[in-house]
Amino acid sequence: MSSAMYTGVSGLKAQQTRLNVIGNNIANVNTLGYKSQRTTFSDVFSHTLRSATAPSRSSGRGGINPMQVGYGSKVSSIDTNMSTGSTQTTGDNRDAMINGDGFFIIKDGNSGQYKFTRAGNFSVDMEGNLTVNGMKVCGWQQYTTDADGKITYNTQTNIQPINLYEGNTVMPPKGSTIGQLAGNLDPSKKAHGAALDNIGSVPGTPDGVTTMTVYDDQGNSYDIQVKFSKCYTDASTSGTAKGSVALDKNGYTVTAGTNDKLKLAVDGGAQVEITIPPGKYESPTAFINAINTAVNGTPDLTGKVAAQLTSDGKLSFTSTATGDSSTVAVSDGTPPGALAAYIGTVTSDPGVTRSGNTSWFWQAVSASGDITVGSPSNGYLKFDSRGKLITGDAKFNPTPNLALKTKSGPINLKLDMSQIATYKNSDDTKVTAGTDGYAAGKLSDFAIGADGMVVGMYSNNQRQPLGMLALAKFTNPAGLEKIGDNLYRTTTNSGEFTGGVAPGAEGTGGLQGGALEGSNVDLAEQFSDMMIASRSYQANSKVITTSDSLMETVINMVRA
Structure with a gap:
């Protein structure tokens, strides 16, 4: 009877632990990056009343199974479910979630000990440190840029806390070196010139105009207008009816x-x-x-x-x-x-070879009078019969170098018009322009990309990389130890932290900016488990009360 009571007590203790785990899961249903837990049980040592015996051919008796009485249950394990939680879209550029495996790497204080989290609700302190709950987020800040503008971070170096302000609060100005023009000139416009490279009298009203802003090395801006006028069409007439006699008006x-x-x-x-x-x-x-x-x-x-x-x-x-x-x-x-x-008689003109090409006259002028456009300030573009730009002819250079003069000094600008066409039946008959220069700008915000790159946004509408977040990868993430504040630390069964990896590399997930990872707690499942645990707790208590009643009966027998 006493063993039955102790068995019931073990059941109460096991179910109480399970209820504690369920209660903690429910309490953290809205905790960022929280990973739910489950409780599993195993039986305690069993007392053997009779051992098993094998069948005997000599006696003709069969085998007997062991006779055992168990001493209750105990908690076998409390496992952590490391699956990705729900996506909570926030619209805040500073937030990020990991779509897959991996942990953000956090450095808490000056101890040098790394900790890990799935919560990506980042912020910036007054010194520019990227933080989460006051702890510094780690990654890389040194990068290189190739000739095509591709940015590459050296992820093989040691990680360090990311400081967004270090050398990045103000972006210095950049003088313009290239003016890029692109678009479609309207082929239906009337030609004004006498030859492909002779506009004659420049029309007072151009057939197209676009304005671009150029910057000197000090960040001062100047507006340049590029005007376009259709010059000449070298239409083929060889072997056509053009030039034949007039039609008979009498029919x-x-x-x-x-x-x-x-x-x-x-x-x-x-x-x-x-x-x-x-x-x-x-x-x-x-x-x-x-x-x-x-x-x-x-x-x-x-x-x-x-x-x-x-x-x-x-x-x-x-x-x-x-x-x-x-x-x-x-x-x-x-x-x-x-x-x-x-x-009338149709004749061809074999002495005249015409290409079917069309030319356009361009002219660069100051829009406000505070800048002078030196020679060349105009020229011609040539297009084939299908409206595609023809390159390779020095008379029709689509990439001239303009010598601009300002009060603060000269600007050498390459005018790149290689992306201009004159296609027929196009809804777009506009040319747009821009340069690679800009004024100085102040850091106003930042955003986190899928590759982990932190990109700063400046008041001059420019962007610049500020750092790259690193992720930690473990062979057994369920073996990490929870230490509060949405943090984990390594254990002997989680695997060692061997250094940061770029998001999306070595099996880690990419990042999603403007979103946070919610808890992976299934509330319906937790309520179901809670009811089962509650009934099990009640059943174990009945074992105790029944054992107590039996013991009371025995005691009463002695009194009688």
Whole structure:
């Protein structure tokens, strides 16, 4: 009877421990990065009343199992569930959570002992130290930048507390060296010049204009306008109907098999024969409409070329894909002479070789008069018949070097216009510009990227790396010891801390900025476990009260 009472007591103690663990899980349901725990049990030593015996062939008796009475239960383990908790989006650039394995590395005071946490609610103290709950966050701050601007941190060096203010509170100014222009010039604009490299009289109103701000080495800003005017289109006329006799105003009669056919070749393609519907056309306009109907009824020409009247009443053909920058060759159909029957003899001009290219004139001027643009301050850009920029011709240099003069000194600016085009049927007919220079700026905020890089944001709209967070990786993270304040420390079963690794490397997770990791406690599961533990506690107490009743009966027998 007494052993039954002690067994019930062991059960009460085990279930009480389980309730303690459940209560702690529920209490930390909103704790950042908290990892829930569970309790497992094992039985205590069992008293053997009779040992087992093997079957005996000589006596013919079978084997007997051991007869044992257990002495209760005990807590076998309290395990930590290290799975990632829920994502809590905060919108604060200073927050970060780990999407996967790993721990932020914390240095508490000057002891040099590292501690570890999953909570990424970072802040900055008055000295610029990146902290969490007053403890310094560790990582790297030394980096290199290659020619393409790629930033690389040396993660093989020892980690150290990150100080965001050290040499970073003010960003020095940077003088402009490159002016980058990009966009699309409107190809529908009328050409103003007499040749690809001769604008003649510069138009008072440009066809396009963009403004860029340039900076000197002291951070002073100046506005430069770059104006664009369509100069010239070298449209091919060789073998076309341009220059032929005027159309007969009295109308034309088209007879099937006699004068109802002509051939067209667009932009160097194969010649395609079209057939004009027979009949009497009373006006040149009606005749033009009939030709276009025939063209659009021919699959190889549909949407590629259109007939039209010139200002002097002559017939011409234009590519509808590339406008005047096209090559449209026209010839007689079958039988020969059909085209001449209604517009005169068609002749080619083999002595004139035209490229179909288009040029634009550009001019750089001061927008406010406080800066002088030295030579060259203007030039030409050349585009092929499809609107793509042509490079390699010194007369049409898309990357000229501008010599700018200011009161504080000269600025040598490379004007890069290599990203400009003049594509037809584009919704975007605007050119934008910017330079690589900027004024001085003050650190105003910072953000944490997925790679762990801490990037500072400055008042001059520039960004600069301030450091990189390091993560710790352990062979058995469940073996870490909780020490409060969302912190862990290593144990003999967690594995040693061997140094920081970059987020996303060596099996660690990447970071998510503007978010925090919540607790991984499943509240419904905890309530269910609490009810089970409560019933088990009650059952064990019944064992004790029943044993007590039996002992009372025995005592009463003696009294009787």
